[in-house]
Amino acid sequence: MIRARGVRKSFGSAIVLDGIDLDVESGEVVSILGSSGSGKSTLIRCMNGLEKLDAGSITIDDFDVSRPKDLAEARKRSATVFQLFNLYPHMTAVQNITLAPIQVLKRSRAEAEAAARTLLDSVGLGARADAYPAQLSGGQRQRVGICRALAMNPRYLLLDEITSALDPEMTAEVLNILAQLAKNGTTMVFVTHEIEFARTISSRIVFLDKGQLVVDLPTEEFFAADGGMARPRISQFLSKMRKD
Amino acid sequence: MRYTSFTPYDFVLLAQGLGVSLALFLATSLIGLVIGTIWAVIRFYRVPVLTPFIAFLAELLKNSPVLVQLFLVFFGLPALLKINVTPVEAAVITLSGNTAAFIYVIAVSAIESIGRDQIESARVFGLSRWQVLHHIIAPQAMAFAVGPLTGLLVNQLQVTSLISVIGVVDLTKIGNILNLRTLKPFIVWTIVGGLYYVTAKLVALGGAMLEKRLRAHTAWKGL
Ligand SMILES: Nc1ncnc2c1ncn2[C@@H]1O[C@H](COP(=O)(O)OP(=O)(O)OP(=O)(O)O)[C@@H](O)[C@H]1O
Ligand SMILES: [Mg+2]
Numbered sequence: 001m002i003r004a005r006g007v008r009k010s011f012g013s014a015i016v017l018d019g020i021d022l023d024v025e026s027g028e029v030v031s032i033l034g035s036s037g038s039g040k041s042t043l044i045r046c047m048n049g050l051e052k053l054d055a056g057s058i059t060i061d062d063f064d065v066s067r068p069k070d071l072a073e074a075r076k077r078s079a080t081v082f083q084l085f086n087l088y089p090h091m092t093a094v095q096n097i098t099l100a101p102i103q104v105l106k107r108s109r110a111e112a113e114a115a116a117r118t119l120l121d122s123v124g125l126g127a128r129a130d131a132y133p134a135q136l137s138g139g140q141r142q143r144v145g146i147c148r149a150l151a152m153n154p155r156y157l158l159l160d161e162i163t164s165a166l167d168p169e170m171t172a173e174v175l176n177i178l179a180q181l182a183k184n185g186t187t188m189v190f191v192t193h194e195i196e197f198a199r200t201i202s203s204r205i206v207f208l209d210k211g212q213l214v215v216d217l218p219t220e221e222f223f224a225a226d227g228g229m230a231r232p233r234i235s236q237f238l239s240k241m242r243k244d
Numbered sequence: 245m246r247y248t249s250f251t252p253y254d255f256v257l258l259a260q261g262l263g264v265s266l267a268l269f270l271a272t273s274l275i276g277l278v279i280g281t282i283w284a285v286i287r288f289y290r291v292p293v294l295t296p297f298i299a300f301l302a303e304l305l306k307n308s309p310v311l312v313q314l315f316l317v318f319f320g321l322p323a324l325l326k327i328n329v330t331p332v333e334a335a336v337i338t339l340s341g342n343t344a345a346f347i348y349v350i351a352v353s354a355i356e357s358i359g360r361d362q363i364e365s366a367r368v369f370g371l372s373r374w375q376v377l378h379h380i381i382a383p384q385a386m387a388f389a390v391g392p393l394t395g396l397l398v399n400q401l402q403v404t405s406l407i408s409v410i411g412v413v414d415l416t417k418i419g420n421i422l423n424l425r426t427l428k429p430f431i432v433w434t435i436v437g438g439l440y441y442v443t444a445k446l447v448a449l450g451g452a453m454l455e456k457r458l459r460a461h462t463a464w465k466g467l
Contacts, residue, residue: 049367079368
């Protein structure tokens, strides 16, 4: 499981995460909602070791991301999909996907490539396996980004607004894949502004506000009139999101 | 001294001079490339003490005339350290150091041109700093650097002519000798200049070809 305890993070004098406690169990899909600047990306970046915590701890299957020795193992167990894809532009789709399996997991090239092509097939990109990122559409790039994460056979997928750089049609392409993954029991931490989609795939919803985790509820309860919606801050946020 | 006109043997002389210039150019470019790249890698790892020292050294080398550096190595070092420095040694040391400084600058900006986001994603996937340098940064930095590098090397080829001053028998020195013997400066220096020109063009051509290959992945952007 992913376990965050008392996570604090500031940039200069701005407190961005203000004591976050969060557990994500195997098989759960936890969506993180919250307005812009509430600290969602920072929380994900603390989970994958891109930001140092000021206080508190995050462990992934008991490997503490703040300890350099543990971080490597924590990173093997989780994989991140990025908002702006962050593909390696000088590598083809297959090369993007196989780099870490070959270098980090020490798989053979043949084995890693076969797995990458199977993954690409499964997201409808079998024919584009040898294309460079610049030759792909945004939706296709993000599907490669997802394959790159899945190729590590991670126990946890960390997804930070992975559709917000895409137009609606491409967003649907990518969300379909996530729905499939959720159905197969993949554990996901899913930062999103796609409220309706979050509602369909999440087992739990957490709401971040000014660096504090103000609500952590099962999806049903979160959207129930006498649950999360009873809180002004959340109903406000949801009605604003739905208008956009 | 008796003045004589050109003989077929002069072509051999010119070829020898060109050979010396080329050999020094290639050797010092290679040494400079290795040293400059190592300096840039040290900077990438932010090695304490060494990093600022290298930055300072590169500044010194970039901002003083090569001829002065050459005199310092050829006349200054022997006087200071009581050692013997031959003209060729002085030429190799000076030109390598000078090239290294400029290659360092190119390599640093090439490394810094690679987007942070790619480096972050590679790190998150568990690649070590070295693996990121090797698989993500180096290939793209090379594609970025080939252009400026080619320009630098074309320039460094011309700079090798300075070493004739301390008695290395390079192409320029041969030109000098032929000129004094034949008293036909226009012909001699046209031929010598032409030889430098052709060599420089070959270097530029090689660079352009390499750049095209290394940039294969961006050639598709228009599609
Ligand atoms: N590297 C940084 N340096 C300084 N401030 C930062 C840095 N990263 C984030 N911040 C600040 O921290 C706050 C939270 O940022 P974060 O990116 O986590 O928000 P978010 O919830 O992901 O927002 P969005 O929905 O817009 O993506 C913001 O005010 C932001 O300006
Ligand atoms: Mg964000």
